[in-house]
Amino acid sequence: MNILVTGGAGYIGSHTCVALLEAGHSVIVLDNLSNSNYEVINKIQHLSGKEITFYEMDVTDPLAVSRVFQRHELDGVIHFAGLKAVGESVENPLIYYKNNLVGTLVLAEACLKYHVGRFVFSSSATVYGDNQVPFVESMELLPTTNPYGETKAMSERMLLDISKANSDFAVTLLRYFNPVGAHESGIIGEAPDGMPNNLMPYITKVAKGKLKLLRIFGKDYPTVDGTGVRDYIHVLDLADGHVAAIEGLFKGVNIYNLGTGKGTSVLELLKAFEQANNHVIPYEIVERRPGDIALCYANASKAEQELGWKAKRDLISMCRDAWRFEKNLKD
């Protein structure tokens, strides 16, 4: 299939491009490089041994997007392009609503106009809010605590309505849990600009000596050891989930959790990292981070039953691969 991957130079997008190329698909990437760089495109080509077509453009620009749809006979779209920093979305909601909602609308409009019937959207477990774990696709969604989360919930809603009204426009909403790790080559991975917001990139920076110690946000949650519990999933498993989703039977609207189904606390992840990489990570316990929930993990059985996809990689591989990538990064 010819697949347009928006945000394909980013963290999850780049791993997915490699997986798509390895599965024999042709890949066209559209990215404005606002949170990535062109080098990643070369790396995707190097890792897969295949060429891709790259457009440096903004997904919110309808004319530019239209030109891509005219030039290529697309079979499907995987839409990763978006802004994702929770704290930044609270400070600057307008940019988040504009980028994330307009991007989704522009792409959906182009799909209808050019008869592209498969659309896979990057959603997030954040749309479940503080529901009872494990989160199941059929649950009623609860409000999220920030504009970023709202853009995911609203995009889901828009795509559902558009698909309902257009029987040829099939949509798969993928709700990711916590993606971590990197390609085994250590060549592509997650390289946040500045201070990392997320746990794994923070730990790897401490391991590298770039940050002094990890601050653990709260030890009084109703969890196994008082620290927050999340469902960490290897980015390579997540990438395979996208291949399964775009290749899967396509009709109407499909929603899948992409998680492992296992909850891991902050302290458990820290221990796994230390064990995998033989590194001691100093830490201190501080106040809870506003907006955090205690428990977040998936019921991952629907994706297994319907797509035949299941996460395979364990916590140790996630920690080992994240560290290998960090070590290779030039600072």
Ligand code: NAD
């Ligand atoms: P990322 O920032 O690494 O990748 C996003 C890519 O999109 C970047 O290359 C960026 O340059 C590009 N982009 C942003 N706005 C654009 C625009 N207007 N036009 C064109 N390109 C644009 O992020 P990621 O971690 O790979 O996340 C990919 C998607 O998955 C995002 O939609 C994100 O919200 C979602 N998601 C991520 C996580 C996570 O923890 N990483 C969790 C749940 C959902």
Ligand code: UFG
């Ligand atoms: N944490 C710390 N110290 C840190 C960073 C995080 O203790 O320096 C803790 C958090 O309190 C939380 C856990 O580690 O308990 C995971 O935090 P992350 O920031 O890595 O991830 P979140 O679960 O908060 O959020 C992530 C993405 C969101 C996405 C959500 C989906 O950042 O975009 O997963 O579940 F919506």
